[in-house]
Amino acid sequence: MDLLTIKNLKIHYQLKNGVFKAVDGVDLEVKKGQTIGLVGESGCGKSTLVKGIMQVMSKNAFFADGDIEYNGESMLAMSESKRRGILWKEISMIPQASMDSMNPVYPVVDAFVEIMTLKGGKSKKEAILRAEELFELVGIDKSRIKDYPHQFSGGMKQRVAIALALCLDPKIIIADEPVTALDVIVQHQVLTMLNRLKNELDLTIILITHDISVVAQTCDDLAVMYAGKIAEKGSVLEVLRDPKHPYSMGLSNAFPDLLKNEKLISIEGSVPDLAHNIEGCRFVSRCPFAIDQCHTLEPVVTEYENNRSAACHRAPEYRDLQQLAEEASVWNKVTTT
Ligand SMILES: Nc1ncnc2c1ncn2[C@@H]1O[C@H](COP(=O)(O)OP(=O)(O)OP(=O)(O)O)[C@@H](O)[C@H]1O
Ligand SMILES: [Mg+2]
Incomplete structure (x- = not known):
């Protein structure tokens, strides 16, 4: 328990x-x-x-x-x-x-x-x-x-x-x-x-x-919080190596491995104003992967194996999203290290 x-x-x-x-x-x-x-x-x-x-x-x-x-x-x-x-x-x-x-x-x-x-x-x-x-x-x-x-x-x-x-x-x-x-x-x-x-x-x-x-x-485990909610949870290794929520992807990209000469990639924008009602996903304004429904429908939490979960409409496609993120074409605001 x-x-x-x-x-x-x-x-x-x-x-x-x-x-x-x-x-x-x-x-x-x-x-x-x-x-x-x-x-x-x-x-x-x-x-x-x-x-x-x-x-x-x-x-x-x-x-x-x-x-x-x-x-x-x-x-x-x-x-x-x-x-x-x-x-x-x-x-x-x-x-x-x-x-x-x-x-x-x-x-x-x-x-x-x-x-x-x-x-x-x-x-x-x-x-x-x-x-x-x-x-x-x-x-x-x-x-x-x-x-x-x-x-x-x-x-x-x-x-x-x-x-x-x-x-x-x-x-x-x-x-x-x-x-x-x-x-x-x-x-x-x-x-x-x-x-x-x-x-x-x-x-x-x-x-x-x-x-x-x-x-x-x-x-051992990690909960990624964004704008008053948990965006993603799971074991540290799994979430960092294989994030399913774009915000977690952004967070792990924001800590480059300097020894590998990786660039620091920042997540542009800021947390939405929580004094207003939020329609759709709270990460939508900063998400490079947002689709139409992200603007109107709040994502539900999807559970995965090994006690993992993520609240993202596109989580089922996360491997493709990750591929895109890694190619750095989507986290396009690259700041110099
Ligand atoms: N007493 C208060 N009245 C109104 N808003 C508040 C109050 N205390 C905190 N807030 C707001 O609630 C939000 C969350 O604040 P909180 O301190 O929980 O954030 P945090 O994640 O711990 O941030 P940090 O990493 O900077 O410590 C912030 O926007 C903050 O301005
Ligand atoms: Mg604090």
Whole structure:
């Protein structure tokens, strides 16, 4: 059974003159022990989705439809006390830019003590001891727990953020852009550490990133999100090697192999305005393969072997489309590398 199942989830933002449909019908299954990558360009709803799972949404956000199930039970329908027993304890999150949002006037240990005393039922002394253990676990000397956020380097900040997410021994960790803005070497160190912790602590990880190379290095499975929906899902290798949705093709083309002298191909255009109703496919204005029905009919999700799926009218012809894409005649806006 899936550990976490997201069913047709819609999270909208109330605006003065209407609603902004940031997450608009997402289906996602997360299995125990899996590391699943969630990719998609800026503004496609990744953080909104995971903030919804953690129920730390902005004040103007609301669940418009769908459900989030943990171990088969609806987290939206369960009692508040039961939900409190799951959030942060069973499912924890490393929020986007988490260390930059930590209070600069308190030493970082205070955040650890706050979580473990308020949510974990530990005494202050126990919490400090545990914080020291967690620091060592993420490779920082325990003497640094009394340092202030600004005293840590970017890579160390991310390690501290990971340690903080581990405070209550969660089963699932949601990491929202944990290595963005780090240089590639530090990125690699942090991801290697996350992989090690996953194995040592038997974690399940949802990893959000813009960066396909991070996914390839870390994840088993991949969900490609576009404009509030999942465009394609499957194992990382299959989706990257053999994408069935034009957006995934574009994404993998956007990360060239420099050693092979490949050119960077950008996906022209931008995500549609989700404050307006979208007719047809949401990728249509940027899709080099669009046909008439793509403008009028929303594509349904087609399931394939090996737990793969894609929401594209032309998915059945994807091998031909891929051939065309590879010939670079369709992703015609080539930027120089
Ligand atoms: N409180 C809010 N009110 C209205 N719109 C919002 C609010 N918060 C986010 N949005 C919008 O919702 C959309 C999705 O935002 P979200 O932060 O989920 O994107 P994202 O995929 O995480 O992007 P990034 O990769 O840049 O972090 C964006 O267009 C954003 O401007
Ligand atoms: Mg985000």
